[in-house]
Amino acid sequence: MVRKYLQIGLFVLIAGVIYFSFTTPAPQQIIGEASRIFYYHIPMAWLTVVAYAINLIYAIRFLKTRSELDDFRSHWSAELGTMFCVLATISGSLFAKVTWGVYWTWSEPRMLSIFILLLIYGAYLSLRAAIPTPERKGIISATYSIFAFPTVPFFIFIMPRMMQSLHPADSVVDKNLHFTMGGTVLPIFLVSLFSFTVLYFWLLGLGIRLHKVQLARFEEA
């Protein structure tokens, strides 16, 4: 029953993260208590990117193998990614409201990046919904995933550099964050990042296993 112990272990890790994230000093003194959200917000944002990467990898594989399973893997990762993306956007927006007084601003590059990912996920899922035939569904959506990808590095790497020339103040938030990742902050953050990543892969695996089982049953009938 190794699996059971691993799952319980994951819960212990996450419970630990929750406990220590609230009982240790806040990560960022200037912003204060609200900065605790970074323990959760950043892993969520990280996972939207990971999920998109997995979606992309299986999209490329699907175009080669044309295996329905690969298409499912791609689709399921996109579903999970969308969920994490929504959570990251909401948590980021709440944090922005508390820190800067606005729910949204276009001058913060991170907000822009997560917004782009949200758009791409939304477009991907809308596209899938709009195509009736299963074969075309997989091929077309895989193509779109690949096609939309070049936009992402643009917004994660190029935009911030362009914006820094206009809004130098925004880099302060990042600098401060990494600056104060000392003491208790770094270990809690890393454990959080690790645990949520494991959680994502567990959810990914669950969906795929369930799908395989359903396929096998369908074939029997």
Added chain:
Amino acid sequence: MSSNYTVMFANLVIWAGIFLFLFRLDKKVSDLEKRK
């Protein structure tokens, strides 16, 4: 400071719930896999 503890306990309860759900789901899927 006490509001911190409220949020923390709320989080723990919610995540305990999520994990219980996932444990059961995983068990169900494992059972289905074994039957194959």
Added chain:
Amino acid sequence: MSSGWTTKALAVLAKDIRTELRTRYSLNALFMFAFTTLVVVSFSLGQLSLGVQVLSALYWIIIFFASMSALSGVFVKEEDAKTAQTLRLFARPSVIYAGKLIYNILLLTILCALLTPLYVAFMNVTVPDWPLFLVVILLGIIGLSGATTIIGAIVAKANVRGALFAVLSFPVLLPLLVAAIGGTDAALVGTGWAGAENHIKLLVAYAVIMITASAVLFDFVWNG
């Protein structure tokens, strides 16, 4: 081999041009949409004038929305007229793509050729740097067509085409819009080629990447 390729691509292009000249659906849709938007903005502003940055953004907003309303047509009309299958038999996917891409570029060039003078007139725009202004527009058109042609093929077989086309295009077009607006801004403010350098580099890179990616991926969309 290559002459066969070019002649076929030009044949696809010529067919589309001929069909379009007959009915002018796309040109009309593009132009009326763009012109109406321009007039509405100009009229509602009255005596007020817009800042330069708003002006550059406005230009590309008009082009963007006009494109969203009309550019999906290039493949949708093949599906509707049931000529898509014949087209598939006619030539290799890369040929079809090339023909359609150039067609879209032509459509947008005509649109901009008509729109730009009207825009300068209605919005009272002073353009210190006409060559830069026009180059940015041209690069923007190429990038826009490069990105949206394949998306037109993607939605041609889907259900809710119009809205879906915009939903799919928007994330992909954002870098283009950022670069084009920035470049137009530099042209209108007068910072010249130096000020626009980054934006022009981006526009060129975008066009190259999008057209290359489309050329590679088009086969999957077209033939499944």
